Amino acid sequence: MTMVSYKIEYFNVRGRCESIRYLLTDNDLKYTEDMIQFEEWSEKYKPKMPYGQAPAVYDGDFQLVQSNSILRYLGRKHGLYPTCEKEAYKVDMLNDGVEDLRVLYIKLIYNNYDDGKADYIKELPARLKPFENILKVNGAGESGFAANNKLSFLDYNLFDLLDNHVILHAGCLDDFPTLKGYYQSFKSRAKLAEYRNTDAFKSRPVNGNSKQ
The missing domain is CATH 1.20.1050.10 (Glutathione S-transferase Yfyf (Class Pi); Chain A, domain 2)
Structure with missing residues (x-):
């Protein structure tokens, strides 16, 4: 197991954050989550987001934004991105x-x-x-x-x-x-199937839209 821990700041939807959760979960990479409340978004969170969007992932004090860039960063760091x-x-x-x-x-x-x-x-x-x-x-x-x-x-x-x-x-x-x-x-x-069977996963909307 890789001894590292990340923090995710996210809205309560799967959205663009879910692929990041999958990667972390499947590779035994520990993480904590800070769910953004909409009433706190404008003042507490949005000003510190470079593009004014969530999610953000923190590797210690280092902030990562933009979901594809986050995935590539994690890929390079944990052997999930080709060197060739x-x-x-x-x-x-x-x-x-x-x-x-x-x-x-x-x-x-x-x-x-x-x-x-x-x-x-x-x-x-x-x-x-x-x-x-x-x-x-x-x-x-x-x-x-x-x-x-x-x-x-x-x-x-x-x-x-x-x-x-x-x-x-x-x-x-x-x-x-x-x-x-x-x-x-x-x-x-196995790890993905176990995660997808949790109450946290099942209760999280796919998108911020009641139809999905």
Whole structure:
């Protein structure tokens, strides 16, 4: 076990923080959480956030913000980011794809859920297809990892994104056997399965939207 402890400041939603929790939990990295109360946000928390957004993670006194940068930092520090440039590219490229789809998902949830959900689900197969193709080429069906046959920070981000979409539309992975197998395999990782069975996880909303 790595003797290190982090602190997370977050709103009471899974949101962009959940992939960070997955990484910390799955790798036995201890952390504490400070849930931000909305009435405290403007005065106590927002001024100290460089972009005025949560979550933030603290490594001692060192503040980390921006979820993808946090994941990369943790990845580099804990052996979850490739040192080979070409292997790192594969991880970064897929993570950028995750970010592209996450942005579209967030726009749906917060800006156009009622009117846009049907069209979003209709267009989702075309957006998932590139992930299916890339993971198939990368051998994810056999290794259980999205890139380089190795666990990386990307896996936690991709799994979280897929999980959000399965919640949104339960059958969204049915036409993508590699992607579905990857999702099911990662979901069954012992520490993640144990964490996802906790009351804290189950009670936390996926997003700050009552529909999700």
